[in-house]
Amino acid sequence: MSSIGAYNRPRMARGVRLFWDEVRQQHLLLFPEGLLVLNATAFAVLELCDGRRTVSEMVTILAAQHSSAKVEKDVYYLLSRIAERGLLEHSNE
Numbered sequence: 127m128s129s130i131g132a133y134n135r136p137r138m139a140r141g142v143r144l145f146w147d148e149v150r151q152q153h154l155l156l157f158p159e160g161l162l163v164l165n166a167t168a169f170a171v172l173e174l175c176d177g178r179r180t181v182s183e184m185v186t187i188l189a190a191q192h193s194s195a196k197v198e199k200d201v202y203y204l205l206s207r208i209a210e211r212g213l214l215e216h217s218n219e
Contacts, residue, residue, distance in 0.1 A: 130181055130205045134216035137177030142213045144173060157213055167192075171204050175214060181205065 130136065138144075142157045144164075153169040155162040164172065170191070174184045181201065189197045208214045 130202060130209060130216055131218075132182040132185075133180050133218055135177050135180055135218075136175040136184075136205055136209070136214050136216040138172075138175060139213050139215050144169065155208075155213065167200070168204055171201055172208070175205075177215075177217070181216075 139157075142155065145154045145156045145161075146152075147154050153164040153166070155164055155168075155172065170188060171184065174187060179187075185198045185201050188201060194200070205214060205216075209216065
């Protein structure tokens, strides 16, 4: 899969979903082979991955919510890592 670009519209791959574990009080990313425990930042990024928003739009939304200067870099890094695992799909549509 190619790298994530500003105009890609990422979405969860089939069988992948976000989940709130009430017992552990943690956000999880569930997939057929397992799960990833997410911190609040990763959850904020991944919940925007609906296949409608571009990565650029996601960065704008998150930058308005957080004062970190490295929001864009962090978003691209996370999305690339999740996509490398086959848990995220992205299109240019």
